[in-house]
Amino acid sequence: MEGDEEAPTHAAPPPRILLVDDDEDDYIVTQELLRDTYGSAFKLDWCSTWEDALQAFSVDGYDVFLLDQNLGAREGTDLVRTAVASGCNVPIILLTGNADRQLDLEAMRAGAADFLVKGQTSAVLMERSIRYALSQHGGHRRCKRQISWEAPSILLVDDDEDDYILARAMLFEIYGRHCKVDWRSKWEEALRSITEQAHDVYLIDYRLGERTGIELVREAIALGCQGPIILLTGDASREVDLEAMRAGASDYLVKSELTVPLLDRALRYALERYRGELRLAELAKYDQLTGLANRFLFREFLSKTLARAERYHRSVALVFLDLDRFKLINDTLGHQVGDELLRAVSERLRNAVRASDIVARLGGDEFAMVLDEITDPAMVGHFCERILAAFRRPFQIGSDEIRSSTSVGVAIYPMDADNIDDLLKSADTAMYHAKEEGANNFQFYTMDMHLKASRLLTIERDLHHALERREFMLWYQPQIAADSGRVVGLEALLRWQSPGKGIVKPGDFIHVAEETGLIVTIGRWVMQEACEQARRWIEAGFSDFHVCVNVAARQFRDGTFFDSIKGILQDANVPPHYLEIELTESSLLKSPDAVQAVLRRLLDIGVRVALDDFGTGYSSLNHLRSFPGTAIKIDQSFVANIETSRDDSQIVKALIQMAHGLGFVIVAEGVETPGQLRALAAQQCDIFQGYLLSFPVPAEEITTEMLAKNHLTPFLAGPGESEGAAGGVCQANAQAAAAQGLTEPSPVPRTLTLTPSQECDGKHAYPG
Numbered sequence: 001m002e003g004d005e006e007a008p009t010h011a012a013p014p015p016r017i018l019l020v021d022d023d024e025d026d027y028i029v030t031q032e033l034l035r036d037t038y039g040s041a042f043k044l045d046w047c048s049t050w051e052d053a054l055q056a057f058s059v060d061g062y063d064v065f066l067l068d069q070n071l072g073a074r075e076g077t078d079l080v081r082t083a084v085a086s087g088c089n090v091p092i093i094l095l096t097g098n099a100d101r102q103l104d105l106e107a108m109r110a111g112a113a114d115f116l117v118k119g120q121t122s123a124v125l126m127e128r129s130i131r132y133a134l135s136q137h138g139g140h141r142r143c144k145r146q147i148s149w150e151a152p153s154i155l156l157v158d159d160d161e162d163d164y165i166l167a168r169a170m171l172f173e174i175y176g177r178h179c180k181v182d183w184r185s186k187w188e189e190a191l192r193s194i195t196e197q198a199h200d201v202y203l204i205d206y207r208l209g210e211r212t213g214i215e216l217v218r219e220a221i222a223l224g225c226q227g228p229i230i231l232l233t234g235d236a237s238r239e240v241d242l243e244a245m246r247a248g249a250s251d252y253l254v255k256s257e258l259t260v261p262l263l264d265r266a267l268r269y270a271l272e273r274y275r276g277e278l279r280l281a282e283l284a285k286y287d288q289l290t291g292l293a294n295r296f297l298f299r300e301f302l303s304k305t306l307a308r309a310e311r312y313h314r315s316v317a318l319v320f321l322d323l324d325r326f327k328l329i330n331d332t333l334g335h336q337v338g339d340e341l342l343r344a345v346s347e348r349l350r351n352a353v354r355a356s357d358i359v360a361r362l363g364g365d366e367f368a369m370v371l372d373e374i375t376d377p378a379m380v381g382h383f384c385e386r387i388l389a390a391f392r393r394p395f396q397i398g399s400d401e402i403r404s405s406t407s408v409g410v411a412i413y414p415m416d417a418d419n420i421d422d423l424l425k426s427a428d429t430a431m432y433h434a435k436e437e438g439a440n441n442f443q444f445y446t447m448d449m450h451l452k453a454s455r456l457l458t459i460e461r462d463l464h465h466a467l468e469r470r471e472f473m474l475w476y477q478p479q480i481a482a483d484s485g486r487v488v489g490l491e492a493l494l495r496w497q498s499p500g501k502g503i504v505k506p507g508d509f510i511h512v513a514e515e516t517g518l519i520v521t522i523g524r525w526v527m528q529e530a531c532e533q534a535r536r537w538i539e540a541g542f543s544d545f546h547v548c549v550n551v552a553a554r555q556f557r558d559g560t561f562f563d564s565i566k567g568i569l570q571d572a573n574v575p576p577h578y579l580e581i582e583l584t585e586s587s588l589l590k591s592p593d594a595v596q597a598v599l600r601r602l603l604d605i606g607v608r609v610a611l612d613d614f615g616t617g618y619s620s621l622n623h624l625r626s627f628p629g630t631a632i633k634i635d636q637s638f639v640a641n642i643e644t645s646r647d648d649s650q651i652v653k654a655l656i657q658m659a660h661g662l663g664f665v666i667v668a669e670g671v672e673t674p675g676q677l678r679a680l681a682a683q684q685c686d687i688f689q690g691y692l693l694s695f696p697v698p699a700e701e702i703t704t705e706m707l708a709k710n711h712l713t714p715f716l717a718g719p720g721e722s723e724g725a726a727g728g729v730c731q732a733n734a735q736a737a738a739a740q741g742l743t744e745p746s747p748v749p750r751t752l753t754l755t756p757s758q759e760c761d762g763k764h765a766y767p768g
């Protein structure tokens with residue numbers, strides 16, 4: 001048949017084809033066949049081993065692979081499976097030495113696009129097989145869902161009853177008598193039946209009275225027919241073949257050459273392609289990177305699973321995973337490595353579950369699985385342990401060995417939630433709890449988690465509103481110099497005037513702002529407001545003071561932090577030494593080099609820098625030594641026990657000596673009693689801050705008078721005097737405050753009335 005035809009001219013460049021065959025003679029023959037089709041310049045690439053083939057399969061650029069079934073001791077079908085499993089979506093056509101239905105079936109199931117018998121393959125047959133394979137090329141084989149093979153229902157459209165009888169006999173031979181074969185002989189009738197789409201496959205004769213089968217194909221497809229259509233023609237003609245393909249037929253068969261095996265194979269491939277197309281439509285439901293189900297399909301699956309569980313009163317576990325430190329891996333080793341890791345993780349997860357269990361990538365580094373028919377939560381626990389164990393071995397990504405772990409959250413239907421959204425939320429909440437517990441572990445959802453999570457969500461929403469409605473404000477807590485007793489610093493402390501809750505302190509919301517990143521916006525507002533207030537105080541005649549602003553680690557991550565502060569100071573027209581930023585040791589540790597670089601730049605322009613809460617974190621002399629700052633704030637917890645705990649007293653003493661030795665100014669925070677104040681003064685602490693001296697107050701309460709007073713005289717004048725008239729009011733207030741648990745007054749703030757026994761006469765201890 002091929003002898004009658006000329007080598008076609010191809011407007012498009014010929015496909016790039018790789019032959020995998022361990023027999024060089026076969027390579028030469030195949031090359032000749034393809035040259036008949038694509039012209040004498042066509043070059044077929046060739047490799048002869050399984051290993052070379054695998055390598056070549058991962059190379060981008062081939063359009064089709066021709067693969068010999070016999071590769072030494074190994075089988076081509078295994079290679080097809082391996083290639084498909086590793087995400088190869090280039091069509092693979094299997095070549096075998098003999099026609100074997102079993103093998104043909106196996107090839108199809110492995111994911112081959114077609115199957116050709118070597119000795120019986122002409123140039124035309126090969127070209128057609130390649131063309132159809134290419135037209136189907138779209139990667140649907142990523143979808144590994146098994147579609148069961150059933151006897152298809154077939155509609156035969158032929159105006160010759162004998163042909164129908166013959167075809168039906170063949171079909172019965174292939175599928176047995178239970179195969180449904182319908183027959184239409186008239187064009188219009190056939191069109192109606194086809195558009196009803198009651199059949200799996202259509203066999204249409206090219207000649208249908210006055211009209212052609214091609215027209216019928218076109219019309220049926222235009223009317224929405226999706227099932228595969230095989231055209232039957234009287235004789236082989238390349239024109240008819242091309243016409244059929246262009247009209248939308250899946251294949252064409254020459255009636256005179258029709259045999260049972262040929263029909264069988266054509267039907268199977270047509271059906272498989274059709275199913276492939278359906279799956280292609282489903283591809284939108286698969287994650288392109290990993291081939292796993294995506295969020296859309298996962299929800300669909302979960303919805304069906306929950307519906308079944310409801311009907312049969314079963315429990316279902318939703319297992320939600322998030323990789324630990326994935327962002328770090330992505331940021332440091334690059335996105336390509338990140339992608340590879342996600343693929344490798346997907347493969348391990350797939351291997352950790354039963355074939356029937358779904359594994360989905362919900363996005364980023366989040367994965368989810370569903371365990372059906374849960375009878376005992378311990379089952380799920382074991383499953384989670386298996387998942388965690390799957391991460392114990394490092395992942396080999398290129399030349400890198402990457403260690404990764406995951407945090408797993410579990411929610412059970414119907415115990416924890418009775419619908420998809422709530423179940424997902426619960427599993428997500430449990431996963432976050434696993435992160436909080438130090439990552440690399442699993443947690444079952446509990447009601448407490450729910451309450452916590454919903455509280456956080458509410459706060460987040462309210463914080464957004466608070467920003468929009470300008471509900472934030474700053475209160476200021478004075479810092480008093482030990483040597484002069486005067487106010488040298490004013491720490492700006494954020495307060496939220498909530499319409500529903502009154503004055504809310506940062507302890508109740510700042511962590512949410514930090515977690516959500518909202519702290520960057522809020523922090524900028526704080527900085528602007530504090531600097532503008534500093535300007536107002538300067539204009540009011542205040543001098544020798546600075547405002548202290550707390551800065552969260554997240555604010556440093558924004559590469560514009562330095563410029564932002566500089567701009568704010570300029571806009572407010574405030575010299576930089578009026579500003580001190582306070583950061584905690586943990587902020588410093590989050591990204592030491594980057595943070596230190598910013599701090600140095602700030603110091604260079606004159607901004608003061610204090611290390612907050614010192615003594616609580618990983619405080620070490622090394623950190624202190626390399627800290628580019630001006631002041632150290634000893635944490636309240638040490639101050640609180642300084643009178644009662646010898647250890648804490650010794651620690652404070654050592655901290656002060658150490659920090660002084662390194663040239664830092666020492667600020668003690670949380671000073672609540674005269675005894676604490678005296679103990680700190682005895683240990684040469686430079687600056688005091690605490691309820692004893694003043695609660696945080698609104699800016700209006702900071703007056704020139706207040707700044708001029710010596711606030712320490714009542715307490716440091718000596719035991720007898722300090723408890724006397726001079727310090728009496730303050731003392732009474734402080735004791736009253738202590739008796740009430742030393743909470744800040746709210747909503748109307750008040751300053752402890754300090755009665756100075758003498759005016760400030762000394763220079764501020766704080767270095768300028």
Ligand SMILES: Nc1nc2c(ncn2[C@@H]2O[C@H](COP(=O)(O)O[C@H]3[C@@H](O)[C@H](n4cnc5c(=O)[nH]c(N)nc54)O[C@@H]3COP(=O)(O)O)[C@@H](O)[C@H]2O)c(=O)[nH]1
Binds near residue numbers: 505550613
């Ligand atoms: N990133 C930002 N963090 C901020 C900002 N404003 C405040 N904060 C941080 O929130 C934490 C709690 O602050 P707050 O509730 O305002 O508490 C401060 C003082 O009111 C309190 N304090 C002061 N004196 C005493 C005392 O004698 N006893 C006592 N029990 N508490 C006292 O201490 C807090 C000041 O802490 P510090 O900053 O460590 O000096 C707190 O960690 C703030 O840092 C902000 O705008 N941004």
